Amino acid sequence: MRSKLRTRAEASGLLLVILAALPLLAAGRPSLNVYFQSTLKDAAYQKKVFQKVVAAWKAPAELPKVNSKTVVQAIFEKDGKLKNAFVSMESGSKKWDEAALAAVRKAAPYDPLPAGYRYPTLEVHFHVALVP
Numbered sequence: 001m002r003s004k005l006r007t008r009a010e011a012s013g014l015l016l017v018i019l020a021a022l023p024l025l026a027a028g029r030p031s032l033n034v035y036f037q038s039t040l041k042d043a044a045y046q047k048k049v050f051q052k053v054v055a056a057w058k059a060p061a062e063l064p065k066v067n068s069k070t071v072v073q074a075i076f077e078k079d080g081k082l083k084n085a086f087v088s089m090e091s092g093s094k095k096w097d098e099a100a101l102a103a104v105r106k107a108a109p110y111d112p113l114p115a116g117y118r119y120p121t122l123e124v125h126f127h128v129a130l131v132p
Helices: 002-027 043-056 094-107
Strands: 029-036 069-077 082-089 121-131
Touching: 029 043, 043 094, 069 094, 082 094, 094 121
Parallel strands: none
Antiparallel strands: 029 121, 069 082, 069 121
């Protein structure tokens, strides 16, 4: 009898955990897409930038509606310093927009632009969305 009660309690506990997770699943998940100025073809550099911003991302408590996105435009200098970054498209959640901008800023400085890159700066767009 005691083991049946324990099994039911454990099953109930598991059910509560699953139910508690459902609102998180319904809220969606963050998605990052990064778009580089067409003059940069270096895939390894692009991947490093993406990974740095992902590592710096901290989701806020306030989420935007699913399928909303923030666009952060940034300018990198040749030495990898972040010259400028700003929110060019808002998601509808001020906290989400601030978190996207903070991730881009926190990830700086970036690696220097590749040796063969002949322009003084690079424009990069970070699209941070909440997707289903």
